[in-house]
Amino acid sequence: MKLTVKNLKGGSCLVDVTEKTTILELKKMIEKDIKIPAAQQTLVLMGKSLQDEKRIEDYPKVKDGTKLYVAEKKPETLNSALNRFLQKYYSDEQCKLIVDEFMRNFHNKIDSLSLDDLERLAKAEIQS
Template sequence: MKVTVKSLKGGSSLIDITEKTTILEVKKLVEKDIKIPAAQQTLVLLGKTLQDDKCVQDYPKIKDGTKLFVAIKKQESLNTVLNRFLKKYYSDDQCKLIVDEFMRNFHSKVESLSLDDLERIAKSEIGE
């Protein structure tokens, strides 16, 4: 079946899917056409957020010709992600100390990188 995915910021994509296609796979197809990373996408159908681990067949209202909408999630800061993870194991005060020290070390290491280091990192990330 073919469905249209429209971005709230403009742009759309006509994708071909099956009932067995997962929502995460739909996001990856959208990523190719609209250039929004799958991790930043929230797919919405009739005001309901679609879950990555579910299949198209789990949403009976998705049929041939259906329009889905993609909203872009704001990326979380490194501090927020670290805090959420650490709160499972430490108190709020301990989390703050750990995150503060981590960020100090992180900034120190990043500032010490040379242009050659940055070029090597960039080449390894883009596969050259």
């Protein structure tokens, strides 16, 4: 079946899927055309977000010719990712102290890098 996926910021694409296609697989197909990483996509049908682990067949309103909308989520900040992880093990107050100390140390380390260091890191990332 063919689905039309419209980007809320403009642009659209046509995607060919089966009923067994997962929403995550669909996002990966969309990523190629719309240039939004799959992890940052939210697919919306009739005002409801589609869940990555479900299949097209789990959404009976999705039929051939259905129009889905894709919204781009902002990437999670390092602060919020650390805080979310630490909340499993520590209280809110402890999390704040740990995250604040980590970020202070992180910024000190980044500030101490030279331009040569940054260039080496960038080259290593590009080559991998």
